[in-house]
Amino acid sequence: MRTSEGTNSTRDKPTRKVITFPNPTLRKKAKAIKTVNLEVRKIIGEMIETMYAAEPKGIGLAAIQVGIPMQIIVADIGEGPIALINPKMVSHKGKEADKEGCLSLPGIYAEVERWSWVKVVGLNKDGKKVEIEAEGLLARVLQHEIDHLNGILFIDRVKDWDTLEVVEGYPVPEELWKFIEAHATAGSTKSNG
Numbered sequence: 001m002r003t004s005e006g007t008n009s010t011r012d013k014p015t016r017k018v019i020t021f022p023n024p025t026l027r028k029k030a031k032a033i034k035t036v037n038l039e040v041r042k043i044i045g046e047m048i049e050t051m052y053a054a055e056p057k058g059i060g061l062a063a064i065q066v067g068i069p070m071q072i073i074v075a076d077i078g079e080g081p082i083a084l085i086n087p088k089m090v091s092h093k094g095k096e097a098d099k100e101g102c103l104s105l106p107g108i109y110a111e112v113e114r115w116s117w118v119k120v121v122g123l124n125k126d127g128k129k130v131e132i133e134a135e136g137l138l139a140r141v142l143q144h145e146i147d148h149l150n151g152i153l154f155i156d157r158v159k160d161w162d163t164l165e166v167v168e169g170y171p172v173p174e175e176l177w178k179f180i181e182a183h184a185t186a187g188s189t190k191s192n193g
């Protein structure tokens, strides 16, 4: 996930290429990881660097976005990096709508309703069980990234396409316009005119 704010610094660390919509890999289901080994830790490191190197800087990334169909997510909302393996949302509360963007859908933002508080369990990079209780932006990022592991993109959850924001200078692919048009016109649940 990304916000429209924040810049990255010049870095010289290994990163991976982020795949973008409509690459079919984004619709794949990621596999659970059995052993948290060196390779998994290496992928996590590269994912974090990839997230930081994005312009504007990403605040979350799922392994599937770099073409790896494994259940790994990373996030950093400005409080330091978090990595979660086999993450699962076990509890949630409240609802909140806010603008969302995605490194795999560059240049567009739209409002998505999410749980405002979540409890997520998973493994950390050392293979230890962890439990994260998050609210606000971190809760949103975690839900966005867990969605990726199930082949779900934030555009699937947009209810009101009137909230769409397109950043100047980003070439929005034809397929994405088609997706938006199809879903915007199908939005018969709108009640505010």
Ligand SMILES: [Zn+2]
Pocket: 001, 101, 102, 103, 104, 144, 148
């Ligand atoms: Zn995303």
